[in-house]
Amino acid sequence: MAAGYPPGRKALVINCTLKRSPEPSNTEAPAGVVGERLTEEGVDVEVLRAVDMAMEPGVAGEAPAERPVGAPPG
Numbered sequence: 744m745a746a747g748y749p750p751g752r753k754a755l756v757i758n759c760t761l762k763r764s765p766e767p768s769n770t771e772a773p774a775g776v777v778g779e780r781l782t783e784e785g786v787d788v789e790v791l792r793a794v795d796m797a798m799e800p801g802v803a804g805e806a807p808a809e810r811p812v813g814a815p816p817g
Contacts, residue, residue: 754781756790764795
């Protein structure tokens, strides 16, 4: 492990392509380079595509507690 990165470090690489998985994306290559480099340094890396996630704009505290995550507003 490289000096400067303490054990147990984690990184989340968010690929902000507009193409849903598994369609190839041009941003996959640079995201992969970042992930590979961090992995070489001993960092546990997870790569996600934002477009595949159920994310809504706003602050989490604004959502009603009874609405499931990712469900459309009322």
